Amino acid sequence: MLAKRIQPMVSQARRLYVELMFQVMGRALQAVSEVDDAVKKETQALPAGFLFEMMVMPNGPRLIVEHTGLGRLHYHGASAPRPVDLSIQFKHIAHAFLVLSFQEKTAVAFANDRMLVDGDISYAVRMTRVLNRLESFILPKLIAERAVKEYPSNLHLPHKLISAVRIYLKVATNFVETVRA
């Protein structure tokens, strides 16, 4: 009986969390593409105007970023200006929650059939690496190790701290800008 009443709250909380994480990630993707060379190297290979989406099936939360050129990513929020080029789709909000709460690594989620790729698989491989890099930047090492296949060895603490601060700052300003706008 209690379960019946609690369930909607749990699923609403889960949905809110996923929506919030998508926003944080969208902004962080934009920020990290401006400060991190390893990410830039990956994103530079994407065509300019390339739209990347992560979403929850069938019509759940989504995050859209665009490669505007020279490796820079631009966060579009939850709506795309035109049909997307690459979409990573979680089969269920519960699976998105597992990944975005860092209980299941992105690569493991792919391996476990939690999500689908619609679009060029080589771009999906690239974006997975970008997401891994992002996760290891914005999370404390302990959690990041759980979220990515391998914690990058070239991510030393001072560098990480400096970069993370810059990313957090950028995320924060972006949040403020959005609120103002």
Add this chain to the structure above:
Amino acid sequence: MTQKYYEFFCPVKVIAGKSALEHIPYELTGLAAKRPMIVTDKGVRAAGLLDPVIAACEESGLEIVTIYDDVPPDSSTTVVRDIAGIYRQEKCDSIIAVGGGSAIDTGKAVNILVSEGGDDIAKYSGAGVIKHPLKPFFVVPTTAGTGSEVTSVAVITDEAKGVKLPFTSSFLLPNAAIIDPRMTLTLPPHITAATAMDAMTHAVEAFTCMAKNPLSDAYATAAVKKVSRSLLSVMDNPKDVDGRLELAQASTMAGIAFSNSMVGLVHALGHATGAICHLPHGLCMSLYLPYVLEYNLETIREPLGDLLLSLEGPEVFSATPAARRAEASISALRKLRDQLHKRCQLPRTLKETGKVSEDQRNQIAEMALDDGAIMFNPKEVSLEDARAVLQRAWA
């Protein structure tokens, strides 16, 4: 609560063994198919491999309506459209693909067009585009390696755009795979070796990569055991019917394993090398396998050690201390490669291929990093890592 989750799917009826081809008419009739078309290539026809298929059907009063025998090694959208045209013109109602990877992929793509309609196969490219079951489709593999008879993928080249179009749908899976040892009896030694090593690699990668699961593990270990036991004896005695059947079954089992649990870095490097240096897929697999296992070693120590039982049998397994088994598995594979090199000069290093220049290695590394298979490799691979593996594989 366990964090493990997996999916496993293989609805293909496997018809295997002596006189398997003679089951085709019965199986077709069971699906109400009366007018089959054969899709194959010139090599298969020249080797006389169609004769037993046609005879098996005719003896049961089932007429093969038409035969398309001009599938190229890299099938294209034009070829697919042409074959679909013939299928419609001849009012066929089913497809039998006889051949290796290319003929099978072509058969899958033709089936999409003749079932879904239209002339533009590119329209159906991607994952999950096809929503309905297709026409009755049978596959008779003539190589023992690709496992395409049990995979839900087809790759067709779009010549005009110069891109490879992938098609994925469980509806691409054939209704039945017919494994008859007569089909692989005349495979030349170097193709026998390379394709068997492709099957071996499918099994080893399925067993050691990220998406491994208990069901695919069972298929993978059984496939490794069959290849280990039969490959060299078939190399020494090509007419060994039982050995040939073992290899053909191993290929199908490895196909079932990897189509459910994916492959890893060996395939990523192999796909890139195939595209850049035009080396056969199986050869690349055999070449890279031990070097990639060495690279992955610390992340796959346990499963790789377990494989020693399938590779070398119970005596060697129990005589090897648990801590040394993973290395012993790699040695077993190296030993097998040395034997194959002795028998048919199957290259073990990039240098031995004589077809790869040192500066192509960078290109291979970069291209491998974009390959979908790299996503399932148990260890994260950077450009430097890929270069290092290629360096080790050089000589």
